[in-house]
Amino acid sequence: MEGAETKGDGDGVRPWQSYHTVYTTAKAGMEGVDKEKVQRVVYEMSKGSKYFQNEERKDAYIKQKIDNLRIQCAKLTQADLSNYQKVADRRIVELEASRDLSRIWLHVDMDAFYAAVETLSNPTLKGKPMAVGGMSMISTANYEARKFGVRAAMPGFIARKLCPELIFVPTDFKKYNHYSDLTRKVFRRYDPNFIAGSLDEAYLDITEVCKEKNVKSEEIAEELRASVYEETGLTCSAGVAPNRLLAKVCSDINKPNGQYILPNDRMALMTFISSLPIRKIGGIGKVTEQILKGVFGINTCEQMLEKSSYLCALFSQSTAGLGLGQTDSPQVRFRKSISNERTFSATEDEVLLHKRLAELAEILSIDMQREGLCGRTLTLKLKTASFEVRTRAVTLQKYISSSEDILKHAQKLLKAELPISVRLIGLRVSQFNGDKCSATFDPTQKTITNFISSGDVNRNCCNSSDVVADHDFVSNTETGLSIDSRQTSQLDWRDSVDANHLSDVDYQSFTVWKNDGVEEEQTSSNGAPSSNYSGFAEVLGSTSFQEQYEGINVKNGTNFLADERLNSCCQEKTMLWLNDYKCSLCGIELPPNFVEERLEHSDFHLAEKLQNEESRIHRTPFPTQSEGQKDVITGQSKSKKQKLSQKEYSCFDSLENKLD
DNA sequence: GCGGATCAC
DNA sequence: TATGGTGATCCGC
Numbered sequence A: 001m002e003g004a005e006t007k008g009d010g011d012g013v014r015p016w017q018s019y020h021t022v023y024t025t026a027k028a029g030m031e032g033v034d035k036e037k038v039q040r041v042v043y044e045m046s047k048g049s050k051y052f053q054n055e056e057r058k059d060a061y062i063k064q065k066i067d068n069l070r071i072q073c074a075k076l077t078q079a080d081l082s083n084y085q086k087v088a089d090r091r092i093v094e095l096e097a098s099r100d101l102s103r104i105w106l107h108v109d110m111d112a113f114y115a116a117v118e119t120l121s122n123p124t125l126k127g128k129p130m131a132v133g134g135m136s137m138i139s140t141a142n143y144e145a146r147k148f149g150v151r152a153a154m155p156g157f158i159a160r161k162l163c164p165e166l167i168f169v170p171t172d173f174k175k176y177n178h179y180s181d182l183t184r185k186v187f188r189r190y191d192p193n194f195i196a197g198s199l200d201e202a203y204l205d206i207t208e209v210c211k212e213k214n215v216k217s218e219e220i221a222e223e224l225r226a227s228v229y230e231e232t233g234l235t236c237s238a239g240v241a242p243n244r245l246l247a248k249v250c251s252d253i254n255k256p257n258g259q260y261i262l263p264n265d266r267m268a269l270m271t272f273i274s275s276l277p278i279r280k281i282g283g284i285g286k287v288t289e290q291i292l293k294g295v296f297g298i299n300t301c302e303q304m305l306e307k308s309s310y311l312c313a314l315f316s317q318s319t320a321g322l323g324l325g326q327t328d329s330p331q332v333r334f335r336k337s338i339s340n341e342r343t344f345s346a347t348e349d350e351v352l353l354h355k356r357l358a359e360l361a362e363i364l365s366i367d368m369q370r371e372g373l374c375g376r377t378l379t380l381k382l383k384t385a386s387f388e389v390r391t392r393a394v395t396l397q398k399y400i401s402s403s404e405d406i407l408k409h410a411q412k413l414l415k416a417e418l419p420i421s422v423r424l425i426g427l428r429v430s431q432f433n434g435d436k437c438s439a440t441f442d443p444t445q446k447t448i449t450n451f452i453s454s455g456d457v458n459r460n461c462c463n464s465s466d467v468v469a470d471h472d473f474v475s476n477t478e479t480g481l482s483i484d485s486r487q488t489s490q491l492d493w494r495d496s497v498d499a500n501h502l503s504d505v506d507y508q509s510f511t512v513w514k515n516d517g518v519e520e521e522q523t524s525s526n527g528a529p530s531s532n533y534s535g536f537a538e539v540l541g542s543t544s545f546q547e548q549y550e551g552i553n554v555k556n557g558t559n560f561l562a563d564e565r566l567n568s569c570c571q572e573k574t575m576l577w578l579n580d581y582k583c584s585l586c587g588i589e590l591p592p593n594f595v596e597e598r599l600e601h602s603d604f605h606l607a608e609k610l611q612n613e614e615s616r617i618h619r620t621p622f623p624t625q626s627e628g629q630k631d632v633i634t635g636q637s638k639s640k641k642q643k644l645s646q647k648e649y650s651c652f653d654s655l656e657n658k659l660d
Numbered sequence B: 001g002c003g004g005a006t007c008a009c
Numbered sequence C: 001t002a003t004g005g006t007g008a009t010c011c012g013c
Helices: A003-007 A035-046 A050-075 A078-098 A113-121 A156-162 A173-190 A207-213 A217-232 A244-251 A266-274 A286-296 A301-306 A308-314 A350-370 A403-415 A448-452 A465-480 A483-496 A504-515 A517-526 A533-540 A545-556 A562-567 A595-618 A630-649
Strands: A105-110 A130-133 A138-141 A167-169 A195-198 A201-205 A236-241 A259-261 A337-347 A375-384 A389-400 A422-432
Touching: A035 A050, A035 A156, A050 A286, A050 A308, A078 A308, A105 A173, A105 A217, A105 A244, A113 A130, A113 A138, A113 A173, A130 A156, A138 A156, A173 A201, A173 A217, A201 A244, A207 A217, A217 A236, A217 A259, A236 A244, A244 A259, A244 A266, A266 A301, A286 A308, A301 A308, A337 A350, A337 A375, A350 A403, A350 A422, A375 A403, A389 A403, A389 A422, A403 A422
Parallel strands: A130 A167, A236 A259
Antiparallel strands: A105 A201, A105 A236, A130 A138, A195 A201, A337 A422, A375 A389, A375 A422
């Protein structure tokens, strides 16, 4: 690197240096790679393409964003910063206090999973650079290929340029599912309630196993990895830490075929987090990293702490967490939307586009009926020949699921965009209905859909009672949060988990949610399934509902997000700001200029008050909702808790959403 | 409720 | 020749 030349904006001596790809960021197996060369090749192969031009457009937009943030930053006065620093400090203290070091989590991550499985079924591939995928996209590359800079999500034709010997193997999910099942048999022995992240990842709570066997987590990790290898022939890596977020970070450290243990010790934790690059934290991606670096020069979590007052100032509720809290990751919930999309060679032929649209509508309808879903919002997605993405949506009075209905409305949406040259069309249905789709579904209609869906016309949401059951569930968790939904969800909720991504074993593993005592409380108090298993376990413990609620208040008092603002208008009067600074009800301090936070804070107290009233009425720690008020109450408590869980997932994750 | 954007796998 | 598909979430209207 020679200074001046390296900061070029594309017009310098080495234009490739300013082309931001995701392919050179530090990842397992990329250590010895000549990044400069990879960067250059990727740039050369991409330069001038429509894709490249779009990337440049997006990049310019991010640069603009960075500039704006810098300006805002410069406008902050010392007084502002001092106020924000107070808020930031308090949040840090609160999160510190809420940290739980009593659990031991293990994250397992299979090494180059698809590639490893393919090598297992074709040993001649051993030792040769190989990638699973095709010329347009690669899913996984083995470690031999990674030495050349070949990576997942890289187009195949670029990979071949980097590594002319590269062997391409098409994806075969049947195989991957099979081996995934084998690994999970092992996981289950260590934690019967393990949480499957994807085919090749899982989270295990090994606290009990360590106790029972009276061994260190390190030995459990070794033993588990040995078992996986023995029973599958595949290697994996493991990370052990007090929570899932950190466990996942740890499993990446000694990849492949290695492990890293982060002890449940405060100092060790702080040291570890301090030097951790922010990009390693789930939820911080390419863009957020770029912005934090560009605006504040932040690279590590420690630097986030140093800049906490600025982060609070610019991103409102943002960043107080800083990876210090209990946190936790994968949000496994019920499905909220169903979609499909296809890429093809760009065309503006309206007949062709219509044909594509009809095909998508057909497939989507089949998928929906297989899952017993009806929705009222339809979204059309288009990617233009220049890679610009557009979405157009309608929300209907009726709930739909038939291909005819979908196509009819999709066509209208598409028509409004014509003429247009597109390379991708997608359809998505959301806002699912629990109740009767019969209102819009005519069982007598003879559609291709009905025949294709395995001739099982009854297996749609209208005349199959078992499907109606989980239908109710989906609907109610989505909106109504009624008592019925809770009862249903306790029994059936896993049926509504996305079947496209999860195998049967996934369903199994997710029963943790309904079998766990915490989840019971969650569901009862929230009226919706928990979105965060361990986060809530750690925070809520086994306290009563009211205590839990106040606990959340203390920890999260200032962190309510803006989408409740609409409800806030008349609620300030439920409380007072003492000296225009301190909340009269809970004592939390919020400077007058924290307008949003104040509104949100008063929202919280209102919800709390309503909840208290409900508790009294029903004389039960987990109040059931009365018809009249349930929407308001559950709506409030639900949104608060979801935010809490998001907050805990990663203290950073809320940050990136504030960067616009 | 809509549309753009980001992220993870 | 050529840069994916599915689902979720958030923000600012």
